[in-house]
Amino acid sequence: MEPLHARYPFLEQSRAAVEAAAVDLGEVVATNEAVTTRALERVESAITDGTIGEPHRRTRVELLSYPVARVLVSLVDVHICTRRYAQAEAATAYERFTEEFATTTELKSTQSARLDRDELLAEFDLASAVREAGDGFRVEVGAYLDLAADQRGDAWRLVNRALADGWVRVTAEELNVLLKQAIRHRVTEGLPFDVPDAIAAELEEEVEYLQEILSDLDLTREIDTVVPDLFPPCMKALLDQVQKGEHLEHHSRFAIAAFLTGIGMTTDEIVDLFQVNPGFGEEATRYQVDHIRGETSPTEYSTPACSTMQSYGDCVNKDDLCETISHPMGYYEQKLDDAEEDELVDWREDGESEDEADA
Numbered sequence: 001m002e003p004l005h006a007r008y009p010f011l012e013q014s015r016a017a018v019e020a021a022a023v024d025l026g027e028v029v030a031t032n033e034a035v036t037t038r039a040l041e042r043v044e045s046a047i048t049d050g051t052i053g054e055p056h057r058r059t060r061v062e063l064l065s066y067p068v069a070r071v072l073v074s075l076v077d078v079h080i081c082t083r084r085y086a087q088a089e090a091a092t093a094y095e096r097f098t099e100e101f102a103t104t105t106e107l108k109s110t111q112s113a114r115l116d117r118d119e120l121l122a123e124f125d126l127a128s129a130v131r132e133a134g135d136g137f138r139v140e141v142g143a144y145l146d147l148a149a150d151q152r153g154d155a156w157r158l159v160n161r162a163l164a165d166g167w168v169r170v171t172a173e174e175l176n177v178l179l180k181q182a183i184r185h186r187v188t189e190g191l192p193f194d195v196p197d198a199i200a201a202e203l204e205e206e207v208e209y210l211q212e213i214l215s216d217l218d219l220t221r222e223i224d225t226v227v228p229d230l231f232p233p234c235m236k237a238l239l240d241q242v243q244k245g246e247h248l249e250h251h252s253r254f255a256i257a258a259f260l261t262g263i264g265m266t267t268d269e270i271v272d273l274f275q276v277n278p279g280f281g282e283e284a285t286r287y288q289v290d291h292i293r294g295e296t297s298p299t300e301y302s303t304p305a306c307s308t309m310q311s312y313g314d315c316v317n318k319d320d321l322c323e324t325i326s327h328p329m330g331y332y333e334q335k336l337d338d339a340e341e342d343e344l345v346d347w348r349e350d351g352e353s354e355d356e357a358d359a
């Protein structure tokens with residue numbers, strides 16, 4: 001096990017090094033507290049601040065903490081945890097390799113823990129899909145689309161790129177971002193997986209600890225995009241009823257108002273949206289929304305969980321994704337995460353919202 005493996009544990013050669021050392025993960029989690037502690041730190045930091053924490057000084061502990069962290073993420077089995085974990089691993093690797101790419105070649109030859117661009121491209125089978133050109137690089141369009149798909153921002157859209165003979169022009173910095181994406185895909189691959197009961201039993205406390213952190217997190221914190229097409233079926237149905245001017249029970253009104261507040265809509269925007277409804281009373285709606293937001297009450301109310309929605313009969317048209325989540329916010333977050341850039345047109349920027357069209 002070499003320092004390079006500990007710095008880049010997602011590499012094929014790092015996995016092979018763990019395998020060659022005939023490490024029994026069950027035994028590691030049962031006997032090696034340093035590894036379990038570092039693995040927990042990896043996941044906790046990923047969830048809370050987008051990093052993987054400070055590396056352990058011992059190469060073996062640092063490297064083994066990676067597969068154990070993956071076991072923890074699998075046991076927690078919550079989309080936001082998996083996503084943040086993969087993002088944090090990729091962000092750390094990105095920081096490391098960009099620094100190493102910038103280092104001169106002489107230095108590199110004396111530092112075995114360093115990685116160069118060609119090695120990283122080869123790791124992801126990109127050697128023939130990327131070529132150097134005078135002013136930067138060219139990436140084969142298929143590889144580009146795969147790696148740029150999750151990037152936010154118009155600049156990444158293919159229509160805005162210089163494309164010639166199936167090759168997309170990118171700068172060295174952009175290529176680094178695409179490599180970060182390849183790493184994120186690699187880390188995400190296979191997660192979550194089934195964990196043997198004996199290992200799960202050893203990690204019970206750590207998993208509970210992570211679950212507590214997750215439940216304290218404000219899941220709505222990062223969501224401020226309004227894309228009704230991606231709403232969970234229950235909220236689509238409620239929004240549809242609002243727009244058709246149908247009467248909504250108090251609990252249903254509360255659920256849709258809390259959801260829209262949670263995804264970043266202002267009181268005015270929600271009031272506007274409800275205005276098409278004949279049963280709508282502007283003052284009452286404004287009061288209710290402000291109340292949910294915590295402006296006219298000491299409490300900020302959040303969107304009801306699926307179990308509450310079900311008990312009120314507001315859970316309708318469940319789809320496959322519903323089977324994997326427990327909260328409408330979790331559903332929406334996953335949809336946003338999986339969406340292509342061009343699907344993410346915010347209703348408020350679109351100017352084509354249904355209420356405007358109907359007005």
Ligand code: SF4
Pocket residue numbers: 232233234235305306307309310314315316317318319322323326327328331
């Ligand atoms: S399972 Fe949850 S997200 Fe899906 S429709 Fe029911 S309440 Fe909505």
